[in-house]
Amino acid sequence: MRSAVIPPILDLTKQVVRAAVRPGDTVVDATVGNGHDTLFLAELVGPAGHVYGFDIQAQALDAARARLQAAGCLERTTLLHAGHEQAGTMLPPAAQTSLACAMFNLGYLPGGDKARVTTPQATLIALRTLLSMLRPHGILTVHCYTGHNGGEAEGHAVLEWAHGLEWETHRVARYDFCNKPRNGEALLVIERV
Numbered sequence: 474m475r476s477a478v479i480p481p482i483l484d485l486t487k488q489v490v491r492a493a494v495r496p497g498d499t500v501v502d503a504t505v506g507n508g509h510d511t512l513f514l515a516e517l518v519g520p521a522g523h524v525y526g527f528d529i530q531a532q533a534l535d536a537a538r539a540r541l542q543a544a545g546c547l548e549r550t551t552l553l554h555a556g557h558e559q560a561g562t563m564l565p566p567a568a569q570t571s572l573a574c575a576m577f578n579l580g581y582l583p584g585g586d587k588a589r590v591t592t593p594q595a596t597l598i599a600l601r602t603l604l605s606m607l608r609p610h611g612i613l614t615v616h617c618y619t620g621h622n623g624g625e626a627e628g629h630a631v632l633e634w635a636h637g638l639e640w641e642t643h644r645v646a647r648y649d650f651c652n653k654p655r656n657g658e659a660l661l662v663i664e665r666v
């Protein structure tokens with residue numbers, strides 16, 4: 474049964490992202506998948522903004538492209554068939570100092586190959602890189618899952634890294650359901666202050 478009061482992680486993620494992103498902003502979807510978050514971001518930034526999206530699977534990018542096209546938002550997005558760990562070399566210089574938000578939704582592609590998952594190594598490189606590109610009050614959101622192979626280790630690695638960020642420069646908030654019996658998930662929100 475669904476809670477009537479406590480927001481699901483996805484709803485809370487969107488609430489926080491809506492507070493950080495304005496029309497005209499530049500943002501990143503670090504894990505495009507089927508493009509739900511990419512479209513959400515594209516609608517938030519509007520026609521004057523831009524979304525850069527990364528995914529290593531062509532299947533994911535094809536699904537996302539179709540979704541964005543159907544919604545009339547394809548022109549305000551750049552879909553990159555590349556790992557998010559390459560953000561430092563693939564994003565244009567202007568984006569590298571002005572990001573309002575980068576969203577990470579870790580794990581495997583829903584409906585795809587469950588063996589092709591995000592990895593702690595690549596995720597940490599991408600998090601460090603994209604964090605350095607945030608404008609003041611820009612945010613990273615990281616939705617971690619522990620139910621799949623490697624998910625728990627990745628969640629630990631992300632949390633350990635986030636714990637080490639200085640309070641003077643970044644705020645890190647964590648949200649999870651501490652009594653969820655299976656397929657644990659957590660949201661980290663990191664704001665550059």
Ligand SMILES: C[S@@+](CC[C@H](N)C(=O)[O-])C[C@H]1O[C@@H](n2cnc3c(N)ncnc32)[C@H](O)[C@@H]1O
Binds near residue numbers: 510528592
């Ligand atoms: C949980 S899914 C994302 C779901 C997506 N946000 C949506 O709305 O459908 C995770 C995605 O991360 C992708 N991925 C795995 N390693 C990656 C990497 N190094 N860089 C970018 N994407 C990666 C997978 O191919 C998969 O599509």
